[in-house]
Amino acid sequence: MAEDNAPQHHAPASGSQHHGAGSGPPGSSGPRAQGGRPGGPAKRGKRNFIRKKKVCRFCVDKVDFIDYKKADVLSPFIQERGKILPRRMTGTCARHQRWLTVAIKRAQNIALLPFAAEL
Amino acid sequence: MEERQYDLIFICRPDTPEPEIDKVISTLEHTATEKGAKIEKTEKWGRKRMAYRVHRLREGFYVYLVIRSSHGEVVKELERRLKVSDVVIKYLTIRLDEELKRQEKLKRHRERRAARRPRKATPTAQVPSAAGGEQATAL
Numbered sequence: 001m002a003e004d005n006a007p008q009h010h011a012p013a014s015g016s017q018h019h020g021a022g023s024g025p026p027g028s029s030g031p032r033a034q035g036g037r038p039g040g041p042a043k044r045g046k047r048n049f050i051r052k053k054k055v056c057r058f059c060v061d062k063v064d065f066i067d068y069k070k071a072d073v074l075s076p077f078i079q080e081r082g083k084i085l086p087r088r089m090t091g092t093c094a095r096h097q098r099w100l101t102v103a104i105k106r107a108q109n110i111a112l113l114p115f116a117a118e119l
Numbered sequence: 120m121e122e123r124q125y126d127l128i129f130i131c132r133p134d135t136p137e138p139e140i141d142k143v144i145s146t147l148e149h150t151a152t153e154k155g156a157k158i159e160k161t162e163k164w165g166r167k168r169m170a171y172r173v174h175r176l177r178e179g180f181y182v183y184l185v186i187r188s189s190h191g192e193v194v195k196e197l198e199r200r201l202k203v204s205d206v207v208i209k210y211l212t213i214r215l216d217e218e219l220k221r222q223e224k225l226k227r228h229r230e231r232r233a234a235r236r237p238r239k240a241t242p243t244a245q246v247p248s249a250a251g252g253e254q255a256t257a258l
Contacts, residue, residue: 062229065222068213069128069183071170110128110211111169111179118171 054091058100066099068106071113078104082114124159124219125186125194129201129210130179133166139206140180147184150196156188174208 058066067073077085077092077100084104087097107113127147131140140163148158164181173179186193194212201210 064225064229065218069126106211106213108170111130111171111173111209114170116171 056091056093056096058096059093063096066096066103068103068110069112071107074100074104074107074113078113080117082108082116122187122189122216123191123214124216125188126213126215127184127186127194127197127210129182129207130169130173131182131206132174132208133176133178133180135180135206140182143204143206144182144184147197147200150200151186151188151193154188154193154196155190156186156193158184158186160185176208179208 077090079085084101087094090097092100104113108115129143131143144161148161151158160183162183164183166178167181169177169179186197188194191214198210198212201207
């Protein structure tokens, strides 16, 4: 927590320094860079929301092998239509996503998971 | 040559009587032992709803086998048998030994790291305080 707070405090400070240094173009670029930071959405006027950091569920459980036979484990990672959900939606880490896709495709082949939604 | 491990799942028609399914399993066991492989585990998962329709059937009788063999010829023969069989509507063979080996390796790695962690905790605890000191001097 303490480490998370530190950069947030830093970012506005550096922005204000930019303001003081040049009131022209460099000053305007300062806040824009600050707003673009994913870490510090706290001081953004309208869109004031804090996105919760997604954590790879398999890393939390320390999974070394994703079993294709357990359809109930895999089913949260596919859409209703049968598509595999991307990493950015589920927060799965790259390594586990790689294993996960293989497991899902195997499960699909033996009719444990659907390829596409039924009519 | 090292031993390979395969997972073999096949699905029978849901209306087949159990003895018929047992017959299929026993013939598979026979061909496997003939080819020098060994069936480690046989599990009947029973009637399950399939995720999509196969041969216009919504349900199927799942059977799961674990096969150990030193070569892949067995799989060819077993799959041919399954293809010929009328009661079997779907089958899948997956080679798993390499993934299981990887799993073992990762597990060992994790255990070693867990054993080492208490020693490593102290230097990481010192790092933030050092960084704080730098910030103070910079300001």
